[in-house]
Amino acid sequence: QVTLRESGPALVKPTQTLTLTCSFSGFSLSTNGMCVSWIRQPPGGAPEWLALITWDDDQYYSASLETRLTISKDTSKNQVVLTMTNMDPVDTATYYCARAITWNDGHFPDYWGQGTQVTVSS
């Protein structure tokens, strides 16, 4: 079955760079149509889409965060990595990775990881 798990630091300091890893099983990112997304959700707030990487290595980013985000994949390890630079307390949230499948040229998440809580504080 499809599973995803996020890992990374629970606490980062302002201005630091956050690196999160999504480890997954049950599908391959080399399969046509498969993608992985990162989505975050602040406490009590709505989810916010951050980034997506496709099976053929196309990358898409949130317009407001594009300059701070990098998404990459290691197909052999079944991992996707998200880095976010210059962290700020407003970036405190639960960060999720999710498998996204392709449907008529769009990609929507169908399986989500459990999420990892990231707090930004000095």
Next chain:
Amino acid sequence: AIRMTQSPSSFSASTGDRVTITCRASQEISTYIVWYQQKAGEAPNLLIYAASTLQRGVPSRFSGSGSGTDFTLTISRLQSEDFATYYCQQYYSYPYTFGQGTKLEVK
């Protein structure tokens, strides 16, 4: 970015009720919309994709409709496990965007 506006933001209902949640896109998105259910402390769970297609394993009391800019999620007969927060999300164009959520509470 496309703005997704859900209404209502919260709603009280009783088990057995029929409930409709709406989502309006700020521009045309065809049927490129999904609906998620989220319970406290859990990740969102996919209910509906392509506006009206039920995800495998989701009870048939959930249904979706709409195209263009106006969409609805309907729960035909509320069960106790349906009290949760519901989100719409468009995947028509990047950046993908979510609605602000509708919290369904017990009356």
